[in-house]
Amino acid sequence: MMMEILSCNGRFQFQNPRRSVLAVVSAHKALFTVLWIIGFSSLFLWQRSSVEGIRIFLWVAWRPPGTALPRLRPVAFNLTDFGGVGDGVTLNTEAFKRAVAAISKFEKRGGAQLNVQSGRWLTAPFNLTSHMTLFLAEGAVILGVEDENLWPLMPPLPSYGYGREHKGPRYGSLIHGQKIVDVVITGHNGTIDGQGKSWWTKFRRRSLNYTRGPLVQFMWSEHINISNITLMNSPFWTLHPYDCKNINISKVTILAPISEAPNTDGIDPDSCENVVIENCYISVGDDGIAIKSGWDQYGIKYGRPSTNIVVRNLLIRSLVSAGVSIGSEMSGGVSNVAVENIYIWGSRRGVRIKTAPGRGGYVKNISYHNITLDNVRVGIVIKTDYNEHPDDDFDPHALPIISNITYDGIHGQGVRVPVRIQGSEEIPVQNVTFHDISIGITYKKKHLFQCSFVDGRVIGSIFPVPCENLDRYDEHGRLVMRSSSQNVSDVDYDI
Missing domain, CATH: 2.160.20.10 (Single-stranded right-handed beta-helix, Pectin lyase-like)
Incomplete structure (x- = not known):
């Protein structure tokens, strides 16, 4: 098979790519073999030593169809x-x-x-x-x-x-x-x-x-x-895929001034399916990543969710907003999102879910794994009163559902408020799991783990002390203490 390449003088030149590829493979065959043996052996030892290692390897290697x-x-x-x-x-x-x-x-x-x-x-x-x-x-x-x-x-x-x-x-x-x-x-x-x-x-x-x-x-x-x-x-917004499928974004640097550059989000997948965002550096004047799916009654009617999204191996700075956000425009629904291996520094918030009455839709099956927070004001945020609407015709009874949210391996230093989950009587936050949390704090005050209208669980010991709204389990998954106060609120916006 011949391939055409336009030369500098505008004329086509013909090459045989098959012959070139065979030559390269032949010349490096021995090297390929050695590297393959080393890689396979390393993976075998890794898998034997850690079940978690197997899971991470399979997850990192996965790509959505297409x-x-x-x-x-x-x-x-x-x-x-x-x-x-x-x-x-x-x-x-x-x-x-x-x-x-x-x-x-x-x-x-x-x-x-x-x-x-x-x-x-x-x-x-x-x-x-x-x-x-x-x-x-x-x-x-x-x-x-x-x-x-x-x-x-x-x-x-x-x-x-x-x-x-x-x-x-x-x-x-x-x-x-x-x-x-x-x-x-x-x-x-x-x-x-x-x-x-x-x-x-x-x-x-x-x-x-x-x-x-x-x-x-x-x-x-x-x-x-x-x-x-x-x-x-x-x-x-910098990069905005809208109602798209099979998107791969890798090794992209996204820059804007960290202040005085309003709404310069980094990447905003919006009503998108099968998305991988990986190995990027983002420093912008708003959310680093913002996953969306439409705004109030218009998003509900359009009905296109964002689903099957992987965000991994990112360095993010967002002085005025969050490293990774879901919402607030999420009226078509957001589900099946994995956020892992993220370093967020010098930011107002770490990872955030934001919504409000009138949005409708849902945010469900979201996992955060191996998140590092460095000099962040509020680490984990779920906010249910982000009341910004396109007009007055939204339905205040269109209440979003927030459920099945997992935080696993969240670490960091210089964080003022590690966790602020603000559910409400209208929009309770359901089935939240915390495991392997250790966040160094900068503010010596009680109730730094803040909750209201949330049910879920804490597995093992975490720092700082979790709120009373959550059930306690040991590392083996055995119930230690059942919470009787899921609706208690200790959200303190003064800190």
Whole structure:
């Protein structure tokens, strides 16, 4: 089989990839064999020593269906072939559009790749197409134009009813994909920079008439792979997959100022299914990760849950918000989420679930494992009165369900309030489990483990002393003491 690669002079060159692959495999066959033996032996010893090790190995190796590693494209183009100029001044919107149009013609042949070379490539928003790889070379920076008049307006998301900040339309994203499949954004750590400072200033001055747009957004799309790039200075949420399936995000750096950069969430899977987010560094002006599924009556009607989501191996800083959040827009439901191997530092909150009457939906089957908190104000948060609504037509009797939440292996230092679970009589927090908790505190006051309207259990000994609302079990799962005060409240917002 022959493969076409567009050369620098614009001519196609033909290569035989099968011969090259066989040569590489032959040359390294001995090395592959040795590494395989060492790896297998190490795994065997590990499994014998720890049942937990087996579980973690299988979990880390798991990927949802359809998230295979991205394949090579048979054809590659350079942005300069379409008139692109990387001087940071020339507007390259039409060059990107011409490139995408050319790539769309290769759909039946496996698609094509667009190389963005080193340089600063100013552009207004543009759309991607199916079977496309956007490759950012080392030193390549895609710059979002600051003039909001060059950003197209889009209808509000159907599960939100209105723009998140204003009624009516919203600005589109800098890089957008809608109803597309098999898309890759990757590179040698090239950058997509939204130049959000002007947007943040206008937002604070209330001079914008529409909701700000994300930096990168995919809607109703499948098989999306994003890796080895930097996303920074988004006008609004940074990376927003909406009603998508089979998303893999790995080795992505996401940056925004930790203050004065409002709503610059890192990654917001929204009504998405089968998502892996791993091996990323995130330091932003709002939630590092925020899992969502629609807002109040609009999200209930749209009815698309976020489910089967893995978030692992992340470093996160969020000075004004949380490392990993679920909600508050969760009206379509959120379930089957695993958050593990996360280091959260210099943040207001660690891991948080937030909702309110009127949201409806559910948050269930959520597990947090091996979370490290370093200099965090409140470590674990469940909040049920996050009363922010799109309009006055929400149903106050649409009460969310919060159940089956597990916290296992939560450690850290410099935490002011380790746990604050604020259920209510309307929205009790059900079936919560705590195991292997040891959090160094900075505030010497009682009731640092705060609860109200929660039922669940503590397994083994934990620090600090858990609230009275929870049943106590020993390490072998035997009941030691049953709680008789699940509805007692000792939430203290003064600390």
